[in-house]
Amino acid sequence: MAVAGALFLAAVVLAAAGAPALSPYRYDRQDLLVTYGAPTRSHLIGTDGLGRDVLSRLMYGARVSMSVGLTATLLVLAVGVPVGLAAGYFGGTFDLLLMRFVDIVYAIPYLLLVVLLQTFFTAVLPTIRHGPLVWLHALNHGTNGIAAIVMALSLVGWLDVARVVRGQALALRHREFVQAARSLGAVDRHIMGAHLLPNVAAPIIVMATLLIPNFIIAEAGLSFIGLGVQPPMPSWGTMIAEGIDSIESYPRLVIAPALVLAATLLSLNFVGDGLRDALDPVMER
Amino acid sequence: MGAYLVRRLLLAIPTMATVYTVAFLLVHATPGGPWDNAEKPLAPQVIENLRVKYHLNEPLWAQYILYLRDAVHGSLGPSYVNTARDVSEIIADFFPVSIQLGLVAMAFAVVLGIPLGTLAAVYRNTPVDYLSMGIVVTGISIPNYVVATILVTVLAVVLHWLPTGGWGGVLDVRVIIPAVAIGLRPATTLARYLRASLLEVLGQDYIRTARAKGLARRAVILRHALRNALIPIATVSGILVADVVTGSFFVETVTRVPGIGRYFVTATTGRDYPVLLALALLFSVVIITMNIVVDLSYAVLDPQVRYG
Numbered sequence: 140m141a142v143a144g145a146l147f148l149a150a151v152v153l154a155a156a157g158a159p160a161l162s163p164y165r166y167d168r169q170d171l172l173v174t175y176g177a178p179t180r181s182h183l184i185g186t187d188g189l190g191r192d193v194l195s196r197l198m199y200g201a202r203v204s205m206s207v208g209l210t211a212t213l214l215v216l217a218v219g220v221p222v223g224l225a226a227g228y229f230g231g232t233f234d235l236l237l238m239r240f241v242d243i244v245y246a247i248p249y250l251l252l253v254v255l256l257q258t259f260f261t262a263v264l265p266t267i268r269h270g271p272l273v274w275l276h277a278l279n280h281g282t283n284g285i286a287a288i289v290m291a292l293s294l295v296g297w298l299d300v301a302r303v304v305r306g307q308a309l310a311l312r313h314r315e316f317v318q319a320a321r322s323l324g325a326v327d328r329h330i331m332g333a334h335l336l337p338n339v340a341a342p343i344i345v346m347a348t349l350l351i352p353n354f355i356i357a358e359a360g361l362s363f364i365g366l367g368v369q370p371p372m373p374s375w376g377t378m379i380a381e382g383i384d385s386i387e388s389y390p391r392l393v394i395a396p397a398l399v400l401a402a403t404l405l406s407l408n409f410v411g412d413g414l415r416d417a418l419d420p421v422m423e424r
Numbered sequence: 425m426g427a428y429l430v431r432r433l434l435l436a437i438p439t440m441a442t443v444y445t446v447a448f449l450l451v452h453a454t455p456g457g458p459w460d461n462a463e464k465p466l467a468p469q470v471i472e473n474l475r476v477k478y479h480l481n482e483p484l485w486a487q488y489i490l491y492l493r494d495a496v497h498g499s500l501g502p503s504y505v506n507t508a509r510d511v512s513e514i515i516a517d518f519f520p521v522s523i524q525l526g527l528v529a530m531a532f533a534v535v536l537g538i539p540l541g542t543l544a545a546v547y548r549n550t551p552v553d554y555l556s557m558g559i560v561v562t563g564i565s566i567p568n569y570v571v572a573t574i575l576v577t578v579l580a581v582v583l584h585w586l587p588t589g590g591w592g593g594v595l596d597v598r599v600i601i602p603a604v605a606i607g608l609r610p611a612t613t614l615a616r617y618l619r620a621s622l623l624e625v626l627g628q629d630y631i632r633t634a635r636a637k638g639l640a641r642r643a644v645i646l647r648h649a650l651r652n653a654l655i656p657i658a659t660v661s662g663i664l665v666a667d668v669v670t671g672s673f674f675v676e677t678v679t680r681v682p683g684i685g686r687y688f689v690t691a692t693t694g695r696d697y698p699v700l701l702a703l704a705l706l707f708s709v710v711i712i713t714m715n716i717v718v719d720l721s722y723a724v725l726d727p728q729v730r731y732g
Binding site: 243246247251365379382394400405 | 446453566569576
């Protein structure tokens with residue numbers, strides 16, 4: 140299962156990375172003579188209501204899903220891991236404040252918080268015309284709104300990572316090898332980087348395989364309700380939402396992105412499970 | 425138990441206050457509103473009048489207090505889009521539909537999840553277990569609106585067994601697709617937790633005793649093991665309520681159910697910020713209440729748990 144998942148994922152990643160070169164058409168190229176076209180040799184999965192090639196849009200959609208999933212995961216790890224390590228290793232007031240903050244954020248339904256943040260970012264980013272943050276406006280514009288999604292998702296997501304890493308660091312900080320390093324004169328930064336980090340690496344990798352599908356789901360959900368990437372840039376979520384209107388006459392327009400999204404998420408889960416089994420020798424079957 | 429309840433309710437106050445503050449600040453920091461129409465701009469005087477009507481020219485702290493006072497008295501302010509109506513009235517109209525749908529979804533989750541988890545544990549490491557866990561992985565990885573989309577396409581459009589959407593109450597056939605789509609994820613969560621907890625219980629001494637005194641395997645599993653294994657499931661159901669509540673956002677849109685989730689989606693696209701703020705508060709209240717109810721039910725179900 141993990142191998143099949145990895146193969147499918149490789150295909151999706153290839154399609155995403157190579158979309159500009161590999162896709163038969165541009166995502167916004169309209170062929171008004173064949174709207175709602177059935178699959179033919181020139182349009183392998185047919186065309187949508189505006190005469191755009193569905194296969195090309197799926198490939199560009201993969202680009203959106205993959206870039207959101209990967210950048211948000213990297214960003215969340217980059218912030219969450221050091222913060223969690225420090226909180227678990229040092230403890231004290233910083234740790235206490237972090238955990239209180241986590242408690243509060245968890246009281247707000249996740250999706251709702253993300254929707255509020257996303258509404259905020261999509262409205263605010265285009266209004267930044269000068270000042271030190273003007274690059275964010277350019278970045279968001281250049282990526283058709285992907286930057287705003289990544290920001291909204293990461294802003295909530297890093298807390299989860301910090302919480303898990305903190306728990307691991309807390310369990311490790313009184314172990315002998317940490318004590319030994321300290322008695323040999325290692326500074327805190329060296330202990331965290333060279334001794335704690337390698338020991339929490341395995342759970343972090345497993346967690347990352349769960350974070351990517353979660354971010355992909357969230358991006359598709361936001362795009363589904365019209366808060367995600369800016370049209371005409373396609374996202375699988377947008378394509379599902381657009382297809383719903385004509386589901387009774389042209390079900391393939393909605394089933395194509397739905398199946399691709401479902402298969403991608405399943406594959407990510409299988410690969411994640413495979414990694415977990417490989418990285419966790421103590422887990423019993 | 426009474427003292428415990430009071431303590432939990434008191435603890436909920438700072439949590440709610442933070443939720444309110446965060447949601448309020450986010451909503452008010454977001455520029456614009458539904459009347460910022462670039463194609464058909466409103467006259468400046470009209471916008472000014474609208475701002476006065478919604479107290480938007482007053483200082484932020486004054487709006488903060490004003491809204492809080494109204495909210496405590498049960499009024500959640502007017503909707504920006506549906507100007508004739510108060511957000512509270514809108515919630516009273518749309519929320520009951522979502523509650524009914526949620527109850528059916530939960531019932532489906534229990535009916536599917538409990539047998540699935542029991543079978544997986546009893547037939548551990550056999551094809552039955554693998555099949556159940558396969559269903560569980562599928563249910564956990566695929567978001568509910570994709571499930572709803574696939575169900576509508578297959579059951580309604582291709583096979584014509586069910587209508588594609590709409591709402592006619594809990595006894596109408598149109599409830600089936602949204603309820604299954606929303607309930608699938610909670611069902612798989614239930615099954616996963618039940619499998620783990622049942623495996624633990626089945627290894628206990630009293631199960632061996634029950635078997636040794638000659639009780640049938642079936643009776644041991646149903647009457648002795650399942651009863652104890654179900655206790656931790658009560659805690660999980662608290663998390664599941666959050667799933668069901670937020671699950672209705674997308675599924676209601678796909679299956680055209682006139683519930684609060686669908687209204688929420690309309691409100692986000694229409695930039696109706698007061699509705700977003702009100703719903704954030706409403707959903708938090710639901711989740712906090714459910715968590716308290718779950719903790720209390722724990723004490724009722726398990727005589728070993730006592731809250732001082």
